[in-house]
Amino acid sequence: MPFSLLKYGLNKDYPFEQNADLPSPSALKPHYDVVIIGGGGHGVATAYYLAKYHGITNVAVLEKGYLGGGNTARNTAVIRSNYLTSEGVKFYSESVKLFQGLSNEFDFNIMYSSRGQLTLAHTDAAIRGFRQRTEVNKHFGGKTELIDPQQIRELVPSLNMNPADQPVLAGLWHIDGATARHDAVAWGYAKGATQRGVELHQLTEVTGVDVDKGKVTGVQTNRGKISCGCVVQAVAGHSSIVGAMAGIRMPITTYPLQAMVTQPVKPFLNPLVSSPALHCYVQQTGRGELVFGGGSDPYPLYNTRSTMELKESLLAHAVELFPFMTNMRLMRQWAGLTDMTTDYSPVMGLSPVENYYLDAGWGTWGFKATPICGKTMAELVATGKVPELIKPFSMARFDTFRQVNEMGATAASH
16 A cells, blocks of 8 residues: 555656645735635635635635734634534534535645544533533534543543542533644635635735725725725634724624643544633644643733743643643643624624624634635625524624523633
């Protein structure tokens, strides 16, 4: 088999793709049918689905930095659908299904790895909550089970079953849990969109939004003014700031979210393991690195700095789960920005400004929603009708008191 692979790789007829790179930078046109603010996963996914499935290609994706360089590059690449509400489970279950086929659709490997996610229960109250989540997940298409301590030992033999004197009583085993390369997802969507005529403009910052009589007419950038038929806002971490340019006050507060990773070691941990009680989750990458994450910082801030305080508390909890990791070396630490709504669910769909569409408020779960968010937002732009799947996430829910409460549904809680 290795010889056959080598022979194939050295074959002069090997199908090498000449146009694998993104198009070279170009001048901005004076008008686009659709302007998408934000060149992260959500922005390029929306552009891709607009071009591929709706034939809308006069689209400009404007990114103030570089492709996927914001929160798309700063997350821990977890994919799952084990949420609390029926609305959330249905939405994220569809996203998981799309993720599973992206490599074939792109003809580009996103390194999707189905590994499962194990969330630990340390109290009877947590077990009751897990029972509810299990039934909601099963009913709406997710694959989730409640498992006992013996099953947990079999899944993760190296786990300390009594961390910080809080014995593990049960686990929420989410079979659909997975990971993928976040940068590969962004590049796959961007490649597919630009090949169909979409323009991706990096280093292009939106500095203003033009609104006339309640309707968006264009955007102002550091490279000039553009008129457009509609705007899609997809700027995780700066949703309130960009929304304010259009005169929209958003129910969002932004917090830093920190994570860190060790040097690589031999594989020993396949599932993603999290403990809401310890406010910590641990996963091992395909390269052998151990990734640690927790909840958002407890104060609003527009800064992606790392802190020693968070590092010490997070690693102390991680070592409680896996004591033998005490002497491992930390390789790097980083942070992203999380736009949190009061009910911990996103804001998607229409806005108070006509033809200005919102893709915001993703908190700590934006990456896992990338495919379904792009697909539904593209459908909204192309048809003018809000897809049923995202109707519950309208910003109007805060006026009608119909919140979709997902508080505590993250891997490490909030």
